[in-house]
Amino acid sequence: MPGPLSVCRLRLVASGLAIAVLASCGGAASEPEQHTAVAPPAATEQAAAARSVADIPVDDLQPAPDAHRVGMWTPLANWPLLAIHANVLPDGKVLSWGSSLSESEGAKALQFAQWDPSFGLQGTAHEVFPSPAAIDSFCSASTIGVDGLVLIVGGNTFWKTAQWDPERSLLVARASQMHQPRWYGSLVRLPDDRVVVVGGNNIERPPAAYGDTPEIFSAAEGWRPLLGARSPEAFGAVDGRWFYPRAFLAPDGRVFGISNDLMWRLDTSGAGQLEVLGTAPHRLGVTGTAVMFRPGRILLAGGGTATIHSGSASAGAAVVDLRGDLPQGRPVAPMKHARNHLNSVLLPDGKVLVTGGTRYGNAGDTAVYAAESWDPDTEQWTELAPAAEIRVYHSVSLLLPSGAVLNAGGGAPGPVFAKNAQVYFPPYFFKQQADGTVTWxxxxxxxxxxxxxxxxxxxxxxxxxxxxxxxxxxxxxxxxxxxxxxxxxxxxxxxxxxxxxxxxxxxxxxxxxxxxxxxxxxxxxxxxxxxxxxxxxxxxRSGAGNVAAEGTASQSSEVWPAQRALDGVLNSYASTEDWQHDPWWRLDFPSSRPVAGVMLFSRQEQTCSSGEDCPGDLRDVTVSLLDDAGVAVWSSELLNPQNALQSPGRLNVDVRHAAGTAVRARSIVVSRRSDVPAPETDETGHALSLAEVEVREGPVNLALRRPARHTGTLYGMYAGLAVDGNYAGELGSKRLSLTVRAYQPWWEVDLRAVRQIDSIRLWGRIDTCCAAQLDFYVLVSDTPFPTVSLADELARPGVRSYHVPSLERRRAVDIAMAAGQTGRYVRVWLNGENSLALAEVEVFGR
Missing domain, CATH: 2.60.40.10 (Immunoglobulins)
Known part of the structure; x- marks a missing residue:
């Protein structure tokens, strides 16, 4: 059945500043051939299949006399919200989110703003969008996932996972939620396309809970805790080590991090393993910054305090080298200024730029306005031009595709509420001429x-x-x-x-x-x-987890072979004939498999201008999954109708998000619907061109929307609410299955057939009164459970039981089944007298 769709487009951005002169001169890295310089046009052209995105207009901005030495800032400009989070998107635009209200007014991150640098810093350059799911992403973490969507986790709604879709300018709430609270957590993307989250807590809502166990995420599988990597030492309350651990993927494939001043290393394979490595060469506290300035080498700078609002900042800096068996650290020259709440940016020439911060706590009267840069070759700092605004706690700084640097935000709480921004142009934007004048x-x-x-x-x-x-x-x-x-x-x-x-x-x-x-x-x-x-x-792109090449491709007609869409090469493509009506492409696997997601890439060699309908565009497309008999068991909605997305580079079909589970299928059909009565009347063509098709597998939830019952319903929260695909764990949500208070109450689902069961995941209630109440047994049987006592069922032949004494302050518990476990009926039986509350029960198998 049709469901929601996540769609993403990729653009190649190669834009230049709209300045008056962009001349060129000869040269080459090896012995060069000498050529006459060629002056490019004022706007930089794009690569094939790219979309032109102009950069910040600077026609009226005259270089300062010392800009070639210290750089230059634009005048201060308004920003639509307090930008406490900011991301550069694949199309070169900037997504920011934060609050339009100060802390005293109830700061919440319920708005998102997309900024197009081609319009400069004027108000019309921004589009502001509300969060349709009312997800409060204040103090969350983010990264861009393999599907091209911005993954946003935690924050004030600290269990939640959301994704920002740049194409549709829409925040999509994912069903999958984290097992631990992640207010102030950190994300790292792994070599196999998955993402790991570390750190965070629950905003100190009693009883306090900390994200002491890293979790792994993929869109196909959702979240899985790395139970072997639990570390209250690295991510607990001491010294605020739960607070945005500074984490990086190391050259050996493990994750290296620093929590305050504690170094650690995380192996994400299997159940995970975390190794504490000792004290860092510089104490970052919760107010310092870190960047990987060269592969395997990290610069640590500033900070040093374990609290946000008090404590003297450090000017210290150090380098940690991860290229050996164990990290090696050493101090380097200190910054010119001590700074808390500073931001660091990597520049195109390899230098590190730091901006903003305060000398004490979060106090505005100790604010540092001057920027400074660190040269990895000399390991020395250089003071640069001062900014116009105080940038304290909740400020951001980032490198734009132009090579300029955006500075925004600061406050809530703080001495300012900086709903404004500046752009900094480093010295490399300028040149001093022979007569002493400075030009672009x-x-x-x-x-x-x-x-x-x-x-x-x-x-x-x-x-x-x-x-x-x-x-x-x-x-x-x-x-x-x-x-x-x-x-x-x-x-x-x-x-x-x-x-x-x-x-x-x-x-x-x-x-x-x-x-x-x-x-x-x-x-x-x-x-x-x-x-x-x-x-x-x-x-x-690594292509990790892509199983599409295990199948065989065919299509309705052939200009370029269908199998080209499975060769892992994105600059080749499969294509049907240009004038075919309703063309299709099909992938057949040797046997059925659990399909969680399908990604379609369009060919790059398009010559159409922006907004024009190219013959091979991914438009008016539907993706269908077929069973062994060739019958459709799932179909998407019509994707990109009438090219509403203006020739996207890819379409992402998230089957699991749309259906609530992976869907077992033998075949995948991609079809393009023609929008004219007959091929001979068509002037634009109906070719279906696919550069690549990727398919990823995921778990099949056998319990989803299956019949469920329990021992007496309380407050109208019936048993079926635990198999509805909704993970809400608060009593007030009315989405829990809740029994009347009784001695050993139970809940049960009927899978409708005896199935192979691999694991069971149970999500509990998260209200502070009852988050860890469960001591229960999970019973699995091929035959129905008579309504008798728990003790009798535990002893009945053919029943296998799994005991879970506590959720240990986790939202969910995973129970691995014994080898060969089958069952049709799964019963959760509380061991004691109470109400049995279940947010969701997932039974994974085949």
Whole structure:
């Protein structure tokens, strides 16, 4: 049956500043061929299949006399909300969320703003959207997932998981929720496309609960706790170690982190394992910042206090090197200014920029206005131009694709409520001429680049520049996902390359997914004068978990073979004939499998202008899942009707989110609906072109919407509410199954057939009075349970029992079944006298 759909588009951004002069000069990394300079147009062209996104207009902004030494800030401008969270999106726009109300007025993050830099800092550059699900994402964590959506977890609604869909400008609430509270948690994307969350707590609502157990997320499977990695020492109450741990993917594939001053290392395989590594070379506290300035090397700076509002800041800095068996730390030169609540940004030339902060606590009278940068080559700091606003707690700073830096937010609580922003242009934007005047620098420009990249042999990629100037360096900088002085796994990766004329061959084949984790990166090119290009945004994809290649493809007609959509190469494509009516593409597996998600990529070699309907666009598409008999068991809604998404780069069909479970299917059919009566009257064509199709498996919930019963309903909360796909655990939600108070009450679901059962997950009540009340048995049987005593059922032949003495302050408990466990009936039986409350019961199997 049709259900909600998550849709995402990828754009390649290679935009330049709209300045008057963008001339070019010759040069190459190896012995160059000399060429005459070619002046590019004022707006940078895009790669094939890219969409043009102009950058911040600066026509009326005159360079300051010292801008070539200290940089320059734009005038202060209004921002639609207090930006306590900000992300650069794959199309180069900036998503921010926060509050329009101060703390005294009841600050909540119920609004989202998308900023288009091409319109500058004026009010019309912003679009503001409310949270349709009333999810309060104040003090949450975020990253961009494998599906291109912004994953947002925790915050004031600290169990919740949401995703921002950039295409539809919509916040989508996911059903899957975390097992522990994650107010002030941190995310890291892993080499296999999954995401791990560490740290956080429950806003100190009594009784206090801490996110001491990391959890793993994928859209196909939801959340799974790493029970073997539980660490109250690394993520507990002491020294605020639950507060946004600074965490990074290390070169060995493990996650390295610092909680206040405690270093730790997390192995996410299996049940997980966490190793405490000792004291860091610099105490970050909860107010310091950290960035991976080179692969495996992290700069720590500032902070030092264990509380937000008090304590003298540190000017100290240190480097931690993760490239050996054990991390090695050493101090480096201190900053020019001591800073709490500072933000750090990685620049295209490899330097680290820090902005904002206070010398004491969160006090405005000790605010630091001057920016400063750290050079990894000299390990020295340089003071730069001062900003105009106090940037304290809840402020953000991030690198824009242009190479400029956005500064916003601060307050709630604090000495200001800074609903404003500035943009900083580092010194590389400027050049001092022979007569002493300072002008905008002549910048290199990327003309063509691929939107996607991979790993290993064959991953090398060529980009075309606007001219033949000599290039000094190429680097990847991960897209910012910043809050509270920390951007999710922010890293700078130099790219080996060789140059011939205006073409650069990038040796991506030297990278693995631990060095360059899957995700989106700004690709910057720096010329021999130290001037960077605007970025092309490139997505590295690992294809982890994609099972599509295990099937065989066919299609309704053939221009390019159907199997091309399964070759893992995004610059080739399968295609039907241009003039075919209602074309289709089909994938058949040798046997049925649990399909959780399908991702469709459109071909890159489109030549249509923005908004034009290309013949091979992913428009008017439906995805259907067929069983062994070829009967449709699930179908999506019509995707991208009439090209409403304006030629998207991909469509993501989240089967599990739409259906509440993975769906077992043998075949997947992608069909495009024609919108004219007959092919001969069509002038635009009906080709279905697919660069790639990816399929991911997930768990099948056998209990979803199956018949359920229990021993007496209380407050109208009937047994079926525990199998409705809703995880709400508060009594006030009225979404719990709740029995009358009794001795050994029970709840039961009928799976309608004897099935193979792999595991059972039970979600309990989370009200503070009753979060850990359950001491219960889970009984599984092929035959019905007579309504007799618990003791009798435990002893009855054919019944297998699993005892859970406590939820241990977790929202949910996972129970692994014995090998070969089958069952039709699952009963949860409370051991004692009370009401039995269950938010959800999931039975996974086949």
């Amino acid at each position: 620098a002549d910048r290199p420009a990327i003309r063509q680049a691929s939107a996607y990249a991979g790993y290993g042999p064959g991953a090398d990629s060529t980009i075309r520049m606007a001219d033949w100037r000599r290039i000094r360096s190429v680097a990847l900088v991960s897209l910012a996902a910043v809050t509270h002085g920390h951007s999710t796994d922010l890293r700078y990766v130099p790219v080996p390359f060789w140059q011939k004329g205006n073409r650069l061959r990038l040796r991506f084949s030297e990278f693995g997914p631990a060095q360059v984790p899957p995700g989106h990166y700004q690709l910057h090119v720096v010329d021999d004068q130290g001037v960077p290009s605007a970025a092309a945004i490139v997505e590295f």
